[in-house]
Amino acid sequence: MSPTTTSTSRGDALAALAEYPLTGLEKSLPAAAAGLTVAEFLATRPRLSAFRTPLLVLDDGALEHNLARMATWCAERGVDLAPHGKTTMAPALWERQLRAGAWGITVANPAQLRVAIRFGVPRVQLANALVDPAALAELADALGADPELQVHSWADSVDTVAAMNSALGPVHPVRPLTVLVELGAPGGRTGARDLPTARAVASAVSASPYLVLGGVCGYEGALAHDRTPAGLDAVRRYLRELGELHLALRAAGAYPAGEAVVTAGGSAYFDEVTDVLAPLAGPDTRVLLRSGAYLIHDDGFYRGISPLAPANNAGATGGTALHSAMHAWARVVSRPEPGLALLDAGKRDVPYDEGLPEPQLAADQLGAPAHPITGEISAVNDQHAFLRLDPATPLRVGQVVRLGLSHPCTAFDKWQWVPVLGGGPDGSGDPDPDPVVVDLLRTFF
Incomplete structure (x- = not known):
């Protein structure tokens, strides 16, 4: 992992992509691209008609609209956004999200984390447990080389913490790794299945010489797949428990000096997340959404379920609907x-x-x-x-x-x-x- 996290280095890494040589073997690109760099090819002002089918395309106007819409929506509610980068895995789009005000970028696995750090993302949330010894050693090196880099990972069991301790012991990290306690729910995905288990995980993190407790986290999207009353009620119950976990840990003095993060929010229920969790935001607590699909939106699943889709009365939230890009x-x-x-x-x-x-x-x-x-x-x-x-x-x-x-x-x-x-x-x-x-x-x- 290359510890390059300044805006200048981000620009350098993206500029390097513009110099990438095209071979003419790239899927759906025209043969005329062969032998040109990306920048040289774009300088020819190619049009849609130059490409081959099948073809995936994005609309720049829709991207700009969605960026602005979500940034305004979050700002009005006092929450921050670390959009899930796995949606696109396109650093150029991550840069647009950061410039639109995103706090950082979320990723899902060590390979994606490496990409984020390589392209200079200053704050990264790994929405998963990190227990691979080689990946932990790599991250420890990156954190030691760049004091400005922030990375959060998740843990949902004492065993997870033990595995991290075992891997980091021989590494002797210069800086502790920030860990968020993941609360889950029966029938959900990962996450401690109840509050006592989650509190035990927090205690294990606090006792580790290599880790520091940075907040709580979870994913409500695994608990429902629609906006029926039953589905929304399951989501709200879970979010209230996540908030209770944070308040209990804060009251117990479990967080070291500094800011704690409370993070949830896929692309389907971020309105429910803000309704329940936004009141927790304050001088010592950052409420962080991870919605990723908003930038692209779609003509299918998210068109039907997103809070900012026309079908869900997007206008009532104070602005226009998202557009499929x-x-x-x-x-x-x-x-x-x-x-x-x-x-x-x-x-x-x-x-x-x-x-x-x-x-x-x-x-x-x-x-x-x-x-x-x-x-x-x-x-x-x-x-x-x-x-x-x-x-x-x-x-x-x-x-x-x-x-x-x-x-x-x-x-x-x-x-x-x-x-x-x-x-x-x-x-x-x-x-x-x-x-x-x-x-x-x-x-x-």
């Missing part, structure tokens, strides 16, 4: 039956775990004027999507279809390079059907 383009490669078209995008290209893609627009070619299309993606294979449509629909082999996607976390992991289209604020508002590509994002999955 991602779409895929796929080409018709077969019309074997009157009501069936096969597209050249499949499981290797588009997400399918939280709903299948939805057909939205059709055009003769990428960059050509498009028109709405109705139909349904009924299944995806490795490299094909089954588009069911009215037999009379005039969709020909060779034409292209724009697809709305669900769940950005499993969209980005299929792409190493993602073009960003300049233009409208909602992914389709640019009157030019063939927008210029203004950026080419590199992901690190």
